[in-house]
Amino acid sequence: MQTLFNLQPAPLWKHFAALSAIPRVSKNERAAGDYVLNFATKLGLKVERDDAGNIMVQKPAAQGCSDRAAVVLQGHLDMVGQKISGSTHDFDKDPIRLLFDGQWVHAEGTTLGADNGIGVSAILSILESTHIKHGPLTALFTVEEEIGLLGAAKIKPEFIPGEILINLDGASPEELIVGCAGASDVRAEIPCDRQPFPSKWTTLRVHLSGLLGGHSGADIHRGRANALKVIARLLSDSAGELDWRLISMSGGDARNAIPREAVAEIALHPEALAPFQSSLRAMLAAVRHELAHSDPGLTLAVSSCPAPEAVVTAKSSQRLIDFLRACPNGVLRFSDTHTGVVETSNNLAVLSLGKDGPACVQCLVRSLSDSAKLDTAETICGLARLAEGEPLIYGNYPGWEPSADSRITPLIANIAGKVLGKTPRIAVIHAGLECGIIRSINPRLDCISFGAAIEAMHSPDERVHAGSVAKFYSILAETLGSLPIKL
Secondary structure, three states: OHHHHHHOOHHHHHHHHHHHOOOEEEEOOHHHHHHHHHHHOOOOEEEEEEOOOEEEEOOOOEEEEEEEOEEEEEEEEEOOEOOOOOOOOOOOOOOOEEOOOOOOEEEEOEEEOOOHHHHHHHHHHHHHOOOOOOOEEEEEEEHHHHHOOOOOOOOHHOOOOOOEEEEEOOOOOOEEEEEEEEEEEEEEOOOOOOEEEEEOOOEEEEEOOOOOEEEEEOOHHHOOHHHHHHHHHHHHHHOOOOOOOEEEEEEHHHHHHHOOEEEEEEOHHHHHHHHHHHHHHHHHHHHHHOOOOOOOOOEEEEEOOOOOEEEOOOHHHHHHHHHHHHHOOOOEEOOOOOOOEEEEEEEEEEEOOOOOOOEEEEEEEEEEEHHHHHHHHHHHHHHHHOOOOOEEEEEOOOEEEEOOOOOOHHHHHHHHHHOOOOOOOEEEEOOOOOHHHHHHOOOOOOEOOOOOOOEEOOOOOOEEEEHHHHHHHHHHHHHHHOOEEEO
């Protein structure tokens, strides 16, 4: 493995290595924010942190550029924390361990945090540069982006004084993003009545793993399996009319990550054990055949588990499984106006059913259409009510409508074409970006988003192409030096 610090541009990678040593999953960004504050203060720049934790840094125009358009460079400080099965990594205190294979930078068994650590590091490099030309510059670092764009929703208007917003949370220098979906969260509590553990019954722990998962916006169109849907199907179809009960069930780590693993503990009548295991093997073979191309690593481990004091009743067990199987998941509709772009989707994201209390289910609905987004959220709520549950819609944020008269888009497209040697794609994406929220606070902003080539975001397979980082940074630096006199 080659050392990370030989990579270019060196200032950017220096900051990325520093940020990677600081735990910064959502809601734990304070230390990363301190790094930004201390860095900006040492540079003698104006810096302010609001009550939400968002940070604004202002850098005066470079010499001779004071009449150029004012720009806001924006990225988010937090990252998604996911790790491989069996990893002992603690995202609250352990650094991300960076590896470089000669082309890609990735992490040892965890998410990398290139989303959005590369964008943040690029901004910090621009702030300390003494040779890049630019007009009045505002750097905006937001928090809690990965759990609903919560920080952006609390930004004060004075934090975004520019005419142009360049969001650096994209996933390729070859793709210039000019619009994105909005989203809503849905949470439901499904009641689970319990009864004493039946005498002489047996128990099993069913652990499903090895799915690819991925970003619930950027990867939802790839048809990857959802661990919660798969395990609910395996349990239901294998048990059939057998006498069984749930003990506990869980899966998924983050609202915006497709669940890769799920675990269920169940209790069975002794006479049901052998037919259940036989049926489970047959169902597993069928599902593996279906998912041979999308998720070839599907693994199911079955073992015994301790007998509990109580189990979920048969009626409540079936009710929860029915809800999981019926809940909309994946792509629900493609856009009629943007070819190949997902219009509406849902990610059945997280399930938690412990030894007592209700089952808690969390979904993330995305759509380019506000009405379709609400309709899908209400559909999930309706299913939850049919399951005698209590649903809640929250965390709604707007999408970002493309602007037909953008002036920054053709300028960056021209620069990117020269750097890349080919014309970049102009795209509307299904993933959520903070541009929609920020533009609702300052409607006059001309917005665009792009970034380095990042793959498998929100999963332990996340990686960033080192060569693309240099191209991404070149496009950004040349853009700042080429901006026109005030728009």
